[in-house]
């Protein structure tokens with residue numbers, strides 16, 4: 001709470017009461033603004049509610065996606081095609097059967113599932129393009145298509161973890 005100046009010390013009980021009320025009012029305001037922060041009305045993304053375990057698993061998975069794309073791009077830039085291919089393949093449809101994978105189909109929408117599958121298939125397509133010795137711009141084009149799934153889902157959904 002930012003106040004422009006400290007209130008003078010109370011001279012009588014009546015003024016003390018006023019200060020208490022002012023304190024209560026600012027506490028309510030603070031509480032209200034924290035609620036507003038949690039559900040910002042300008043945030044139109046659809047919430048997906050997960051358990052704390054699912055939530056941190058999924059965000060870890062997300063960070064892995066970013067790392068894989070970065071690693072593949074770095075490898076491609078140095079001509080290390082096999083490293084790039086492996087990085088993409090590991091994130092492809094094979095990942096849908098990876099041990100330890102969490103699944104919560106009843107908590108997501110059909111659109112979510114469509115984008116998730118499309119993303120994994122696009123990883124396979126980038127790996128295939130690399131294996132087929134496509135040109136750099138063809139591989140870039142495939143990567144751009146893959147990243148449309150990242151962006152499309154991020155613009156549509158946000159995550160909420162249950163306490």
Ligand code: HEC
Nearest residue numbers: 059062063065066112115116119149150153154157158159
């Ligand atoms: C099917 C939906 C979906 C797809 C596809 C998707 N994401 Fe996400 N991702 C999310 C959601 C939802 C969040 C959490 C956003 C929030 O709550 O504000 C997230 C969060 C992230 C984060 C933040 C991780 C953290 O630790 O906070 C990264 C990084 C990320 N995604 C990368 C990617 C990349 C890269 C791709 C594509 C290769 C991708 N995501 C594809 C849904 C998706």
